[in-house]
Amino acid sequence: MSTAKWDGLLRDYAFKDPIPVTRPTLPPLESYADLLGTVWDSRWLTNSGELHERLERHLKTFLKVDHLSLLCNGTVALLVALQALDIQEGEVITTPFTFPATPHALHWSRITPVFCDIDAETFNLDPNKLEDLITPRTKAILPVHVYGTPCDIDAIQAVADRHGLPVIYDAAHAFGVKYRGRALVDYGDLAIVSFHATKLFTTGEGGALISHSPEMEQRVNYLKNFGIADEESVLYPGINGKMSELHAALGLLTLESVDEEITKRKALTQCYRESLQGVPGLILSSETAEAEPNYAYFAILIDTNTFGMSRDDVNDALRSINIFPRKYFHPLCSHYACYEELPSASRDALPVAERVAEQVLCLPLYGELSVESVNTVCQAVHALHDHARR
Ligand code: T4K
Numbered sequence: 354m355s356t357a358k359w360d361g362l363l364r365d366y367a368f369k370d371p372i373p374v375t376r377p378t379l380p381p382l383e384s385y386a387d388l389l390g391t392v393w394d395s396r397w398l399t400n401s402g403e404l405h406e407r408l409e410r411h412l413k414t415f416l417k418v419d420h421l422s423l424l425c426n427g428t429v430a431l432l433v434a435l436q437a438l439d440i441q442e443g444e445v446i447t448t449p450f451t452f453p454a455t456p457h458a459l460h461w462s463r464i465t466p467v468f469c470d471i472d473a474e475t476f477n478l479d480p481n482k483l484e485d486l487i488t489p490r491t492k493a494i495l496p497v498h499v500y501g502t503p504c505d506i507d508a509i510q511a512v513a514d515r516h517g518l519p520v521i522y523d524a525a526h527a528f529g530v531k532y533r534g535r536a537l538v539d540y541g542d543l544a545i546v547s548f549h550a551t552k553l554f555t556t557g558e559g560g561a562l563i564s565h566s567p568e569m570e571q572r573v574n575y576l577k578n579f580g581i582a583d584e585e586s587v588l589y590p591g592i593n594g595k596m597s598e599l600h601a602a603l604g605l606l607t608l609e610s611v612d613e614e615i616t617k618r619k620a621l622t623q624c625y626r627e628s629l630q631g632v633p634g635l636i637l638s639s640e641t642a643e644a645e646p647n648y649a650y651f652a653i654l655i656d657t658n659t660f661g662m663s664r665d666d667v668n669d670a671l672r673s674i675n676i677f678p679r680k681y682f683h684p685l686c687s688h689y690a691c692y693e694e695l696p697s698a699s700r701d702a703l704p705v706a707e708r709v710a711e712q713v714l715c716l717p718l719y720g721e722l723s724v725e726s727v728n729t730v731c732q733a734v735h736a737l738h739d740h741a742r743r
Contacts, residue, residue, distance in 0.1 A: 359673040362740055366733035367674035374679040376719045377555045378614050380606035388602040404601040416536040418563050420570035427525045427547030427560035429594040431458035433576045434521050434543045440492045447495040448478040449687035450706045455523050456686045468687045468697040471706045480508035487516050497523040500650040501530045503641050506540050528554045529647035538563045553649045554611050556604035559596050617720040618648035621727050625651050628731035634660025654712040661741025664712050683710040
């Protein structure tokens with residue numbers, strides 16, 4: 354169908370200004386300027402500055418974790434996590450339903466990603482399919498808590514324990530999620546989280562690595578600073594993975610409003626659920642038992658036959674009225690040219706991931722989005738379904 358057709362159908366729901374999938378909630382500019390004043394005065398811009406140290410302490414308190422290292426982004430945090438565990442070759446089992454950063458971090462570490470199919474409910478790596486993929490070359494498991502939904506941690510850990518493999522969680526989406534009363538980022542041998550502009554808690558660019566001993570935290574801190582221990586000694590082949598004072602300053606301010614951001618997103622998620630629940634062909638994810646979500650994303654699956662339109666048509670139609678959902682994560686990483694030749698990238702081996710990637714659509718969700726806007730997005734979706742049914 355043409356865009357003009359959508360114009361007629363959806364005219365009443367069109368937005369004047371674009372509604373993106375997400376948008377960071379920023380502190381007042383004056384507060385940021387005030388905090389930067391201290392940076393200007395000290396002329397100390399990076400390398401474990403005062404604000405960096407303060408943000409690390411505040412994050413440890415907020416997340417109730419003992420060992421956390423700030424990094425310049427989530428991708429470098431993944432690279433450092435692999436180095437920290439000395440994983441530099443072989444295979445690591447991961448999910449194809451993720452952002453490119455996950456397999457790319459493996460590839461950059463000369464590790465072959467081995468793609469494991471996902472669970473149809475959580476969209477996370479399916480532990481039942483994990484064990485068959487383990488070979489003598491397997492060095493670790495790298496699951497992703499997609500959209501902040503907890504992986505099946507017990508089942509993954511059981512497989513890891515049977516085979517003596519470390520588990521690194523890509524918890525890029527999971528800031529603020531609690532599982533069994535504990536921060537989700539605190540599970541696994543190591544976990545990384547992203548503080549990118551598109552994330553619930555942001556430093557602009559940034560990330561962190563959560564570890565479980567003073568020794569590992571120290572090792573990570575060396576690795577993110579070229580391996581430098583002091584002016585005379587370099588202990589490891591490290592990298593520059595440091596967070597600057599400018600980013601840490603933003604983080605200190607955005608951290609103050611994270612709880613409020615989660616509360617706002619929870620209310621908006623409720624609006625989406627109430628309006629879209631029961632629409633034939635729309636599958637809304639269910640909340641995980643024992644988890645307190647962070648409402649980072651609102652993902653739906655669209656079954657073409659039952660809804661009457663494909664996910665791609667719904668996406669195009671919404672875009673025609675200035676609503677910009679995202680197909681996170683389509684295409685699957687296993688479809689990228691750099692990975693499609695891998696045996697584990699075969700479409701037959703990944704049936705659930707293939708289907709979910711064809712059906713998924715993340716609708717706009719961020720604290721500054723109004724309830725009225727969410728209702729309008731839902732009305733547009735209803736209009737599309739009614740039209741398709743007719
Ligand atoms: N692992 C996983 C599972 C991840 O999802 C990610 C990142 C990582 C690892 C790596 O972490 P980092 O190295 O990035 O810290 C975005 C983000 O760039 C990326 O961080 C994130 N995942 C991914 C899910 O989303 P894009 O390509 O979709 O971003 P972009 O530029 O299209 O932005 C999406 C929307 O966000 C825009 O339409 C509007 C809004 N936006 C974006 C930016 C950059 C803003 O309002 N302000 C902004 O500054 O990847």
